[in-house]
Amino acid sequence: MWRLRWPALAAILAVGLATGVTTTPGIAEVGVTAPAGCQLSSAGSPIQHVVYLQFDNTHYLRDNSSVASDLEQMPHLLNFLTSNGTLFTNDHTILISHTAGGILSTMTGLYPDRQGVTVSNSYFYQPPSKVPAFSTAFKYWTDLVDDATGLNDALPNMITDGQKTTPAPWVPFTRAGCDFGAISLANIELENTGTGPFGDMSEAFGTGSPEWSQAVASNAAPSGTAARAKALTDYVGIAIHCGSGGGICARNATNITNSRADRLPDEPGTYLGYQALFGGKYVNPAINNGAASVNNMSGAPVTDPFGQPGFPGFDGAFATNTLGYLAQMQESGIPVTYGYISDAHDNHTSAFPAPFNPNFPRASGPGESDSVAQLKAYDEAFKLFFERLAADGIDKSNTMFVVTVDEGDRYAGGVGIPQADGTLGYAHSNCAWTTTPACPPNQIGEVNLNIKSKLPAGEPSFVLHSDSAPTFYVNGQPDRTDPTLRKLERDVAALNAIDPYAGPTAAPVFVRMADAVGQKALHMVNSDPARTPSFTGFGNPDYFITSSNSGPNCGSNPCIDYHFAWSHGDIQPEIGTTWVGFVGPGIANNGVDSSTWTDHTNVRPTMLSLLGLVDDYRHDGRVLVEALDKHAIPQALYEHRNTTGDLGAIYEQLNAPFGQFGMDTLTASTRAVTSTDESVYSSIESSIDSLTTQRDALALKISSALDGAAFNNQMIKEKDAKEWIAQAQSLLDQAAALAA
Template identity: 45%
Template structure:
């Protein structure tokens, strides 16, 4: 449809006439879009006796299963953290193309080799947010591969005349008062003066909520407080559009806004205050007041918000929170139905940013199921480990460095030595050998499970156009542990450098399957009619959400996605016609593409094993051999994957069929690459000549060699995310959230 794509002409209308919201969905029926992304809300059970989060929300789970499809084999990027995961979902590209591959905070190198903190949450057009002072890096926080401000996700909708509501959705609204207020309102604005005079009120007034208006839409035109929706780097230009920023200015037009229990919301309650009742209350009010496209965030239920501690599965507070969420969804769907908003005219999308690993001992009452018998815990809490102390005590390594504290910490070595520098190599080797005394079990645990330096991070889509943000390396740890450095709040201060932190128990960021495997639910015109319930045979990740939404609404982006349209869950009449030409072959092409492109697809996970071998090895020959192979694999992947993505995108959005011979050539090239990477990943961690002599540990500790070759199972935690070979997968202030902002 003309006008639906970024940069395309708007539909012809009389002078001064406000455009209506016109979505060109293949079914012709979509007039509303409701997108809800949860924080850490699980489809699978964390305790086999305790119903999962979604099982305890039957109003939502049954709505999806009975009216559409729930994909249970859905995945995150790396690292698997809230900001990165949500931004990947919103844009359809990985962190190397939206600028935030590390979250919820990160560090960046100063010209003198020291580092400063950056926060991943900042408004779409804000520069890098350094809460410690004036930054030396002023590039946009949201950053394309060529160093420009990333295209905004609301643009195709506003260009089509639709108002887009944003409810606590990462970086589509103001995230803080420090840098976002001057970016949007101006440093000398009345809003900025309110920050100085009444900071808490300014947060409630201006952070977390917003509406991006379609061109000439009365909602913004009739508001004295609407501001220019400035996107100076947007492809095809973006001028004349307005937005309402903050609860205060939004409520002036659509208020009073209440939660689903009827309580008036007087101001943004904070990101941890975005319970289902509150968040969905905003969504319903927006949908009822001429805002037909809404994106919303719902906070997790497994923490006692706002300050903790964490709950364990089946604990009374957790069960009560999920019950309130279920009640909220029941009220939400009933209210929408009364409004005439239902599956017949609305595309519903539900997903979660990532799953978690539960760091805990078993419940004190093992027979508990949470629902009939509440569970109790005396050994609940992540294991905080001090990297600085462990490296000095166990390895005698006092190299100065900082980290983004996490169970997958990114490490920034002072001086910013390159990947081949002796300082970097030694710190990686020593990190690979680290162990920790587990205060819960009394056992000695190996901490490091994977290592990725800049060469591997490039393959994993973790290197941005801003070189200052590239870490020295990433350490993917035993997921029971949260790794920090001396001086960080809560970080152990003395040997044995490990303590239990009951404030937090749900770790993510890492690569293990219980963390990176999440779910996606879709309901609406063009989706799974008749309903398909739960499907585990569709391998997808967050980059696939965006192009699938656009295909179902008849819109386009002016950039190429790194995801693909999930056309196997669509009704045939809604599938882009070019994909129906040689449909089975196109599906195979799409499946191979995901396995070579996705960070936690087959190629990505196998490459992490190769990288771990390289970086843990004291043998420079082994290191150079594996690093060279990784660089070559990345180049091949980029060449093959980029052509696959281009061909798929043209079929999806330009009705250009993929020639069968080209599809077959690309499928073969992708599978050959998968086989080559798998062969190296399963070979001994040694040079080929050493390997032929039977060596399996040359150049590395036997502990890490075993880890690299087996996939890194955590004792007592079940099967690891190990190797998937060949074609095996074919066909299958600062607004701190409990999603922590930590950088030390």
């Protein structure tokens, strides 16, 4: 264990008195460095630590012009990023733009068609019966689509090229001898307490193990009880993937006993002999001198809603909890730490696994008192976090900080009423109507619409992934040209309903449509054909669209449900546009960069380039040279930098889901799918298919060249780059003409 020396404690206390930081013996140590076996950073870059944070639905821009944005309400974080590095505010997520997909594309540098999660946070697939079956997107990295029996779809949930499991993001770090700690981020810790043949508990600990037996008992306990939550609290959401040589997993006899094999059977180049610690029950004592709990940034133990130490639940990943874990991991010698922070737009009171409460969790509006208080608490947690790390000697001089968000979202609701304390108040009650909506002006909530009863009789059977951008899965998985499917697409596109936030007149529910051809252009089709949706409707983001035999449950159809008010998954700019900040050695101090167009897949190659590490695959993203000091830019990218810069910029417009090509082909796809003239449909679809095939071939050339330059010092010939730029522009022009 990392033991604290008393002279070091005296030094910390001296710093603490000067900065307001308080410390506890056995927690912090001055000058924490990466273990000797951990090899980070490229030549001349003194990076010893990595701190990666990904928020859920946290905004740089304002949702209400009179209310400070989320980041503005966290000045300690905002100032840290803008004063010490570069904050890109024209970043973009992927489609479908939800938590799982956004996080996974950022961590891997791959679009959903190559990291596997093309629809999230859940999806349907076509089993042999061709009656669509449900699956969650949140599963441990190696889980199957059908993780109950393995019979209905035995392919990986995280599926990549060749129908293999996507390479795991911790592997370059652990191969370099660095322990990799994580809390609450998608699929890199255990995600559930499943005890079936392919459940997370079975895969990690083995059927019949004490941990597995505990999960069986916990899963059988009454919902909303401490007993029901116990296995989740003990084993889910927290993990350490240990570096080669054993790392913290081999530090003492207890850790050796508690560690389990870190299995990645499809990993390129094999991945054998590595160990991991799964869950707070085993991670907490490993990083905190044998203690059963880890403290949050305020000094209180991190617990579940019942006071049991360990994972607080995914909705309980507040800044104080996540940052407390990351700080403790760093201080215990875990040099690479990844964490997720829950959104501040929702009041997470009574969130799972707490007992059911009909009033909570619920949405909060811009400037509402609970949201303001939450963001203030987040800001205080970041203040304490940066001070604590600085006292440990972990700062911008030796640490890479990456902070970003999974996706944006759009507020569905009215304008809040000013309150005496300066906050805004909202109507937290459902709003239903018979003919004309009569909701209060400060109403909050998504417009819930069940389309099943709104469609004509005789439609084929289908299931819907409910969303503001729902994906449709038709029974039997008919070919896209099937007349019955084509009629359903047109009928869905023709739906009109009243959106009270827009006015009393019925208007179109959907703004864009894409079938399998259009989805492929958006990177929404992976190598498992059973998971391809029949089509996707991108809706007015005020709506949450369902299709069931009853409901919605807010009174009428449509009606407003106040529990949810922040729409994502869709294509609107406030949903697709995000932000990412970099601080550390090799990072340029450019403050706010609002002009560089970037997206989630650029984060991974940018990080690895600075760290001197490599992945076993070609990235879809590029090294974001706009974030780097000149000396940190790979030489092969710096050579002919104007041309390679132009190449990177046009590559993103060609290949990114929210780039020009993706948005123009989606516009064209909408015209094709909604057309009643099948010759028009066929012509446009053929054009999209041809352009996408050409796009994919050119994107492969460009991404291979950019990756080769970044990681293998392979020079890009200026002649080739200029030819690719011209070809990319031609494809963009053709897509724009098709959309016109």
